[in-house]
Each structure stands twice: as structure tokens, then as C-alpha cells.
Amino acid sequence: MPTDCIPYRDTQYFSSLICDYLDEKNNLKPFYNRFPKLENFKAQIEDKQTSFSKETRTILTKALKNQYKDVDISSETLQNIEAINSENTFTITTGHQLNLFTGPLYFFYKIVSTINLCKQLKEEFPNQNFVPVYWMATEDHDFEEINYFNFKGKKVQWNRHASGAVGELNLDGLEAVFEAYKSQLNSAANAEELKQLFKAAYLKHDNLTDAMQYLVNKLFKAYGLVIVDGNDSSLKRLFIPHIKDELLNHTSYTKVSQANNALSNLNDNYKIQVNPRKINLFYIAEGLRERIIKIDEVFKVNNTDIGWSKSELLKHLDKVPERFSPNVIMRPLYQEVILPNLCYIGGGGELAYWLQLRSNFEAQNVVFPMLLLRNSVVLITGKQKEKLQKLNVSIEDLFLKQFDLGTKITTTISEIDLDFSPQKEHLKSQFKTLYKLAEQTDKSFLGAVRAQEKKQIKGLENLEKRLLKAQKRKINNHLSRVNEIQNELFPGQSLQERNTNFSEFYLDHGKELIPKLIQNLEPLNAEFLVLEI
Incomplete structure (x- = not known):
């Protein structure tokens, strides 16, 4: 299958920060741990193995089995979940929002990059196991960012009122979306498969988390992909010490603010992606996800009447840790606390904010993962x-x-x-x-x-x-x-991968689409791929 590669800098679509990171500029080295080269993974494995406890592995494995209890799990995925309990197993992780019908194409490139890196690492380190993980952003509340996808130049959109964590949304109104989408498809075999896939995911589940889990599992279970929902009581309990630190000491605010200043001083073109708050946590309940703030000596949930004293808050945290939701500053830390993770794979914007976080990880005594830019592709x-x-x-x-x-x-x-x-x-x-x-x-x-x-x-x-x-x-x-x-x-x-939904290409290539991507995407090849299909 013919392919061409173009340096990311030459595309003019990637920031100077990301291009300088890919060039391993010396001024950026204080902001990451190890650059994602095959030879650097040995030391990363040793660091994570030393710091990641058997108890956490056991709790994670149990939580994942519970999350998959109503899912048609493949033997490959089940084997990977079981393997997590072993101290010689590590994860490679990507994350994404619960975009309707997966959203733009780069969702696929993230996951394929993750799967392929695990394969490559297994060849290099045969005595270790490597598990590809997709982290579902079930606790996000930006519904307007996820409620549509583009199909043949038209927006297929889910219109409804939404509040609280998107993963908990019921699927009211998606019947109309399905009918609108179906009307744009013909009756060919691949089109029928798309209809059935959408219908099974969104019309036969109760909430957006379950729908997305079904959809992604259906597409990638043959490759052993493990899907993680961080909105889980047992997993949040592992994060309690860091939540307490966030509430009482504001460590992330201090460390990330310092990192932001340092990055800004390096280069005027380096854009700061996220700015920390004094408390980088939300409080979630049914239909609610609002910031936790502190006014004088009282902790409050913004725009509500909910509030606690310090002692009341800590008791509440110990009782229901699942109510405490990390924001964009704290979510990466949460992920790395509960996963035996070596590397995070993300887009340019994601890696830019991860580069702001290393000093906070060090202060929290959590190993900072390698940061790998996902594969970017234009299909021609x-x-x-x-x-x-x-x-x-x-x-x-x-x-x-x-x-x-x-x-x-x-x-x-x-x-x-x-x-x-x-x-x-x-x-x-x-x-x-x-x-x-x-x-x-x-x-x-x-x-x-x-x-x-x-x-x-x-x-x-x-x-x-x-x-x-x-x-x-x-x-x-x-x-x-x-x-x-x-x-x-x-x-x-704009880039095709940031606009077009996978279903446009599925119409022509059907079930061969993902194997073609698996065959051609090389995660450690830091160039933009032009792939003829």
C-alpha cells in the first residue's frame, strides 16, 4: 500500500512547541521525562515497575472486570485485563472524549497508534506484556464538543439539553439522529453495517458511557484494547491522597503555574494550553458537574448551595470519592496513579498541556509517562x-x-x-x-x-x-x-483527520479499514503519513 511521509513542521499545521518537542530541543527537556524512543522504554519500565504496587494492580483488574461484566469481551481483551495483575505488565494509553460515533478520524489514529506501539514494545521486550488502553472521558461536561460528527460535508448532530458528566447522559433524541444519518446512507453491505453499528450502540444502551464502550469494543476488541472508565468508586479511592493534597495544599496550582511561567519565558510562540485553579477538582452528582471552590474556611460547590467545613469535606471524600472529579490539570495524574502506564499518546494540543505537568508529578511522587504524538494521516x-x-x-x-x-x-x-x-x-x-x-x-x-x-x-x-x-x-x-x-x-x-468521520471511508473499505491502518501506522515514526487506500 503506497505511503508518503512529510515532516510535521513542513505541514504548517503543528505548533512551534510540538515541532520543537519532536526535534528534541534542549530548552524543552526539563518539561518531560524521557523522549519516546524504543531504547528509552527500558528505564521507563524499571521506574514504573518499582513504583506501582501489587495492591493497585489487583484493584484495577477487579474494577475492569466489573466494567466489562455486561460487554461482549474478546479473549484478547480478557487476557490483557488478567495480565494487568502481573508486575511485568504495563499499559500504553490514549484518551478521548465520548464523541458521537467517534467524531473525527483522529480518534482511530490515537487507538491504532496505541495498539501498534504495544506490538512494537512486545517485540523489543518479550519478557514484558504491553496492554493498549483507551481512557473514556466520561466525566467531561462539554456536550457541545461531542454531540455531532461530520458526514460528507454535513453535520449529524444530537440536539438536547445536557448537564453534568456526559457519560451519565441518557440517550434521548438519538432515534432522530439515527434516522437522519440513515437517510444519507445507501443499502450496500458496508452502509448496512454502519447502520447496525450506530443502532446497537446508541439505541440499545441506557447512557453515553455504555454506548461508547460498546462501540469502541466492537471496533477494536480483536486487538485486545482495554477500555477504562475513570468514573469508578474503587479507582477514585486509590486517588484519595492526591485529592486531599489538592483540596488542602494546592500543590498542582503552585507547580503548574511555575511550569507555565517557565514555558512562556522560553519562547513567545509557546502557547499555554491550560491554566490551573487553586482547586482543580469538580464535584459530580446526577445532572451536576461544578467546580469545588474555597471561600474563607468553607469549601463550596460553585453555583450550588452545597458546602462543607474542612473536616466535613474530608469525611465526605472518604465516603464517596467518586463524587470528586479531576479537571484537565488533575486527570493525567489520576490516570497515572491507577494505571501501570509507560506512555501517553495524544494530539498536539494534549501533549502541549502534558508538558506543563511534569513538576507536579514529581511533587506528587508519581512517575511521569513518556509523551508520544499520535500518528497523523491523510487518506487519499x-x-x-x-x-x-x-x-x-x-x-x-x-x-x-x-x-x-x-x-x-x-x-x-x-x-x-x-x-x-x-x-x-x-x-x-x-x-x-x-x-x-x-x-x-x-x-x-x-x-x-x-x-x-x-x-x-x-x-x-x-x-x-x-x-x-x-x-x-x-x-x-x-x-x-x-x-x-x-x-x-x-x-x-483543515486537516481531514480533524473533520471527517470514519464512516465515509468505511462505506468503501468496510471491515478492512482498521486492518489497513494497523498495517501502515508506525507510532514512533514522527512524520505525517499520506496513505493511499
């Missing part, structure tokens, strides 16, 4: 590739913004020179003579010369733009065909 058909070749356009060219792409193509194929640089240089040389003349006369004449030079250069630049525009009109048919392909591969002038 043979027909699209053939069209590009006929148009003499490379796939790398399509990463340009459409205006810049049009300019490059026009400049390349135009029969006349569209670059007025020689004329500008000639004009500047003429004005040098005028400057010398002005210096020999009245110096006030210098201003008039400068103004005239600026006017003349501006005039040439305007002519250059008009000539380019005229040439673009002349080859409009050629540019339209290029733009059509770019719009197919980069919908909305």
Missing part, C-alpha cells in the same frame, strides 16, 4: 493521486492554504515571469543615486526621495499582484480542479 484514493499527478501537483503542495497554493501553481506554470524582484532591485539602485544627490543639496529633500521610492515600490507590488491575479484567471480551470481535490482531502481548509 488512487484516483485522487492520479489526478494530482496529471495536474503536476504534489500532496505536499496541498498542505498550503488555498490562496498560497494557487499562487505557487500559477507561478510554476505561467509562461511569463510573475516575479518583479529584478524590477524592484533596479528601481532601488536608481534611488541610491537620488539619495546621493539629496545629501549634496538640501537634506530636507531626502524625505521627498524616500516617499517617492516607497510610492514607486508600492506601485510595482500592486502591478505584480494584478498580474498574478490575471494569470490565475487565465488558468482558472486548472486551479479549480486542484482546489476540488484539496477540498476533498482538506475539508474546510
